[in-house]
Amino acid sequence: MVRILSYAVVFILCVTSCYAVKVVNVDAICKNVTDYTFCSNLLNAKPGTSRDLVSLTQYTIDALRVNVTNTVKLLDSLIAHSGSNFNLTYHYNMCSELFGIQKGALHTFEDVDKLFKTGDYESVVESMKTIQFDAFICLSGESPSDPPYEDTSVLPKYVNVVNLVAEIIIRMLSYVINT
Ligand SMILES: *[C@@H]1O[C@H](CO)[C@@H](O)[C@H](O)[C@H]1NC(C)=O
Numbered sequence: 310m311v312r313i314l315s316y317a318v319v320f321i322l323c324v325t326s327c328y329a330v331k332v333v334n335v336d337a338i339c340k341n342v343t344d345y346t347f348c349s350n351l352l353n354a355k356p357g358t359s360r361d362l363v364s365l366t367q368y369t370i371d372a373l374r375v376n377v378t379n380t381v382k383l384l385d386s387l388i389a390h391s392g393s394n395f396n397l398t399y400h401y402n403m404c405s406e407l408f409g410i411q412k413g414a415l416h417t418f419e420d421v422d423k424l425f426k427t428g429d430y431e432s433v434v435e436s437m438k439t440i441q442f443d444a445f446i447c448l449s450g451e452s453p454s455d456p457p458y459e460d461t462s463v464l465p466k467y468v469n470v471v472n473l474v475a476e477i478i479i480r481m482l483s484y485v486i487n488t
């Protein structure tokens with residue numbers, strides 16, 4: 310009797326929650342982003358077995374937070390070592406502002422978890438676009454009179470990772486929003 314009851318409980322839980330769960334086709338998402346290999350490596354590296362859209366998106370948001378934090382830390386170190394090279398210091402300070410906690414990408418992140426958990430996916434997409442724009446300006450310079458800095462550090466690689474991960478989040482959320 311207890312056994313039958315527990316089957317029934319599992320069944321009822323499944324009826325109420327299984328329909329809400331959308332299993333994600335990683336391949337379909339990654340086919341539509343800039344770097345297929347990067348995308349599938351990242352998403353397939355998610356530990357555990359849950360591959361529904363919500364948990365996979367949360368995982369990717371957590372990864373992006375790590376990537377943004379790493380970029381900020383890298384910039385702190387680059388600034389500390391840029392010495393008397395004015396242009397280099399200027400470039401790193403600009404990127405640091407674009408990524409930092411004051412009004413940059415890390416600041417944008419402060420609301421993302423709450424927005425995502427309350428299901429405000431459109432706002433999360435807007436936040437991701439803001440972060441992508443920060444990354445773009447850091448790499449390309451603020452204006453034509455402020456051309457891209459020929460940066461030989463690993464910063465462009467880090468910034469590009471941020472851009473790619475934000476793109477994947479946007480792509481995944483577009484599935485939730487449009488279906
Ligand atoms: C791929 O992305 C573009 C926009 O970037 C969108 O218009 C198109 O519908 C997407 N295709 C698929 C198969 O999701």
Ligand SMILES: *[C@@H]1O[C@H](CO)[C@@H](O)[C@H](O)[C@H]1NC(C)=O
Nearest residue numbers: 372373375376379466467470
């Ligand atoms: C970005 O985050 C992922 C997941 O945490 C990590 O594997 C990767 O090393 C990070 N890359 C950078 C450049 O921070």
Ligand SMILES: *[C@@H]1O[C@H](CO)[C@@H](O)[C@H](O)[C@H]1NC(C)=O
Nearest residue numbers: 394395396397399454455456
């Ligand atoms: C610094 O930037 C200015 C304006 O872009 C440029 O004219 C100048 O040559 C740069 N100086 C160095 C040392 O790269």
